[in-house]
Amino acid sequence: MNFTQSFKLAIKSLMLSKMRALLTMLGIIIGVAAVIIITSLGNGMQNYMNAQFEQLGSNLVQVMIYGLGEDSTRSVDADDMYALVEKYPQYLSGVSPYVTASAKVRQGTEDFERTSVYGVSEDFYRDETGKTMQGAGLEEGRFLRYVDVARHQNVCVVGSFLAEYAFQGDPLGQTISISGVPYTVVGVLEESGDNTEGSGDDVVYIPYANAQRLGGGYGDTYMMTATDRDTSTAAKGIVENRLMDVYQTSDAYMVMTSAEMMDAMDSMLDTLMMILILIAAISLLVGGIGIMNIMLVSVTERTREIGIRKSLGAKCRDIRSQFIIEAGTTSAIGGAIGIVLGIIMANVLTNVIALVLGTGNDGFVAVPTVGGIGVAFGVSVAVGILFGYLPANKAAKLNPIDALRYD
């Protein structure tokens, strides 16, 4: 008996009792749908995070220097960092101090408690790209200039959130109070996040020396840019070597690259996804046991049929393949239903997440991967065949005389 015959027969038996078939497949359907949903979400998450990182600049190198405490005389200052950039132009293209100030921002009678204040140099804005090191473009006005930084001028550049909510869209030339000191707004950045309070758009940039005076930051932070995403690891090495020379211990500083963080995040997501998929796989396993259970019942119910087939010349392998193909077909159909369900659910979840995050259509999209679909389908068929084998073998081994007498 050939495959098509067994396949048709399998479809026929499934159609004969649809409810039972559906219940048999349920475990597989849920398992496969879960795998599809998880891989879709994971894939969407990865794409989303990569896009965010990309926006921040994939060639960013962050340097944090904690130093060795009060007693130590060893230190690295901004000039040393500038010197590094000058010395290695093929790897490093820019540097700016990046001081997180703890300051109270106030405009008129309104306090902006969640606004972040950063002290940077004029190099934080990169003329060749027209963006800051963190990827925000200039909406209007200008960025901080050398003179502002050198003379500790009380000028600032604000993010789009402040521009809209503190100044009603007309901030240029107006002043904003930062820890009691009035700063004149000279520039506005383009919206780069979702323009909400506390987001990346709720920021003020001031000359870094001014920020240092405000205090708050622990240690020194520098933002550097590598010439390229691919050179960022080499750039990191250069900075680290320099810092090691000074401090003689790697505890005094930390250097991170966006590229590495991106990779670390990706691999973390991959691990997380693997764990979730394994959990989903348990439901595939349960689905397989469900199929085995029903197949065993089916073999018992069809003992007489098996006896008849054997009396007419069916060999062991004919019977075995009939039942295995039946189990495989059942789980394959379950798998197909699970895939469709999973894709639908992934779409629904995309919309729900977009709604919750308020990111709209260009935000998070759960994309089913071809690999995920392929693996889920393959595994479901394999599960059916694997768990169908035991009942099929039981059927194949039946003694035809006993089987014919059975009722």
Added chain:
Amino acid sequence: MGHLIELKNVYKIYQMGDETVHALDGIDLTVDQGEFVAIVGSSGSGKSTAMNIIGCLDVPTSGSYHLGGIDVSTMEDDQQAEIRNKMLGFIFQQYNLIPKLTVQENVELPLLYAGISAEERHERAIQSLQRVGLADKRKNLPSQLSGGQQQRVSIARALAGKPSVILADEPTGALDSRTGREVLRFLQQLNREGDTVVLITHDNSIAVKAKRIVRLQDGRIIYDGAADDPQAVVQPQEDEAGEEARA
């Protein structure tokens, strides 16, 4: 050319705890091409056991069985399956049609396992159904037919594989006497057309429709001869007593 069926000193012994049951106790039997043999005997005499061995569903404990010159008494399951497929056509008391397959699909089954192409299967199944006069019912399910019609379908199925021997185990047992007679007449006709038929029954009135009667008792052949010999239908006294005791 030897005999079509040749059983030599065949024993079938079952071990039931301490007790051994000699279901077949030294049987010698030959059947030639074109014969119509009825195997008769009371309940427990060993008819079904004999039928299982002749039908290659079981192997003897000892002794030899040649079917069409081939020694089939020591075959493995799958080899037996092939012999059943190629050389034997079964007709059962309970028809044994597969309920979810149509009449035609049922008749095609032995051909399917013989690996015959779909086209030839259809053709031969329809021919077979025409022989039993049920070609017009080929799309029906077995449950949509009467008992007599179902038995005719099972005959068509037995014929489809062009077997050397047709083995009928109590083929009229589930039918009323009129349809039973019809089925018997049909077997007689098949025999006239050249088929070899082995009929198993406990009913003398059915056995006499065959040409030759083999009577079993306690696993032994106690009569083997022409069906029209008056000796053929004599029930052994003690056996009848035994049957009453059992009832």
